[in-house]
Amino acid sequence: MIIESAEIFLFELPLIKTYRTSFAEISQKRSILVKLSTSNLSGYGEGSTLPFPFYVPDYADTSFIVLKDFIISQIIGKDINNPTQLCQTFEHIKGYSFAKTAAENAFWDLYSQELNTPLWQLLGGQKKSVEIGAAIGIIKDSNQLLETVTLKVAKGCPRVKLKIEPGWDIEPIKKVREKFPDLPLLADANSAYTLKDIDLLKTLDQFNLMMIEQPLAWDDIIDHAELQQQIKTPICLDESILSVEDARKAIKIGACKIINIKPGRVGGLTEAQKIHNLCKENNIGVWCGGMLECSVGRFFNLSIATLDGYTYPADMSASSDYFADDIVNYKYNAQGGTAEVPDFLSDFEVNEDKLKHYTVTSHQFNSKS
Numbered sequence: 001m002i003i004e005s006a007e008i009f010l011f012e013l014p015l016i017k018t019y020r021t022s023f024a025e026i027s028q029k030r031s032i033l034v035k036l037s038t039s040n041l042s043g044y045g046e047g048s049t050l051p052f053p054f055y056v057p058d059y060a061d062t063s064f065i066v067l068k069d070f071i072i073s074q075i076i077g078k079d080i081n082n083p084t085q086l087c088q089t090f091e092h093i094k095g096y097s098f099a100k101t102a103a104e105n106a107f108w109d110l111y112s113q114e115l116n117t118p119l120w121q122l123l124g125g126q127k128k129s130v131e132i133g134a135a136i137g138i139i140k141d142s143n144q145l146l147e148t149v150t151l152k153v154a155k156g157c158p159r160v161k162l163k164i165e166p167g168w169d170i171e172p173i174k175k176v177r178e179k180f181p182d183l184p185l186l187a188d189a190n191s192a193y194t195l196k197d198i199d200l201l202k203t204l205d206q207f208n209l210m211m212i213e214q215p216l217a218w219d220d221i222i223d224h225a226e227l228q229q230q231i232k233t234p235i236c237l238d239e240s241i242l243s244v245e246d247a248r249k250a251i252k253i254g255a256c257k258i259i260n261i262k263p264g265r266v267g268g269l270t271e272a273q274k275i276h277n278l279c280k281e282n283n284i285g286v287w288c289g290g291m292l293e294c295s296v297g298r299f300f301n302l303s304i305a306t307l308d309g310y311t312y313p314a315d316m317s318a319s320s321d322y323f324a325d326d327i328v329n330y331k332y333n334a335q336g337g338t339a340e341v342p343d344f345l346s347d348f349e350v351n352e353d354k355l356k357h358y359t360v361t362s363h364q365f366n367s368k369s
């Protein structure tokens with residue numbers, strides 16, 4: 001397939017309400033989208049970014065610049081036959097996983113259209129629906145938090161994740177656990193603790209959590225390995241795993257029992273497949289997290305979550321839980337704890353008028369110019 005033209009977008013979608021984690025509050029989704037076109041097809045890909053470098057170093061604006069200055073120039077005008085070949089064109093670029101993911105997703109969209117095969121099948125998926133859990137941001141009002149969890153459980157949500165931070169950890173988990181003794185529950189600390197907090201982290205063992213996600217530093221595996229030896233709750237790594245090599249090292253030293261594979265964080269679906277396969281071989285649990293994607297990004301996450309090693313529910317609530325509007329005509333809408341996986345991104349129908357309405361800046365590339 002010859003990529004004849006490309007367009008990249010930096011866009012901003014307002015959230016219905018502010019989403020709070022231990023590292024920041026988010027009220028605007030600032031994300032990047034790539035459109036790649038051949039002579040007869042167009043594919044879209046989101047590399048769902050955050051508006052700031054507080055989760056990992058790269059964020060929306062730096063991702064847009066790297067796409068503009070380094071990634072698209074490797075693709076435009078080239079004859080690229082499969083996603084592996086595409087990834088090879090920019091593997092010399094260090095980091096910038098979200099930018100690479102946006103380009104790779106757009107190519108996967110083209111590729112599945114060209115082969116007329118659903119993306120989830122191309123990726124090796126084994127199921128047509130995915131279990132969906134809820135991720136609840138920090139709500140520092142116990143009654144409001146319990147109301148939110150109750151609503152999610154009533155809707156059939158199979159597991160709930162609570163964001164925690166120092167000073168707001170034991171109390172929310174205890175309250176939710178008292179009301180829902182059997183609810184599959186996990187806590188996500190987004191790197192907010194250190195080994196100095198080991199006594200507090202040990203007390204979490206009494207709440208029978210499915211896992212604690214990324215308790216320690218975003219770039220650490222050594223301290224996580226030490227912590228895992230001292231707590232019963234399984235550690236799930238998120239921020240620390242940016243590649244299959246990171247996963248191999250973390251597994252080797254016992255830094256985690258579970259990995260949250262977000263395609264955007266690891267540089268795309270091809271790398272996510274590799275991490276999934278490695279985890280399966282090593283009996284490490286896997287699930288698909290989210291980065292507040294709009295429906296475009298969620299399509300790709302849903303597709304990879306059909307692989308059989310993804311045994312825990314994914315973080316992929318309906319688009320309308322977060323956004324009043326979206327950049328597609330038919331928004332992703334999970335109901336009752338499961339989501340049907342669409343065959344093609346075109347099932348959601350990207351709406352270019354809406355995309356342009358929410359675009360902050362964009363750039364066009366043409367192979368002939």
Ligand SMILES: [Mg+2]
Nearest residue numbers: 188213214238
């Ligand atoms: Mg996380």
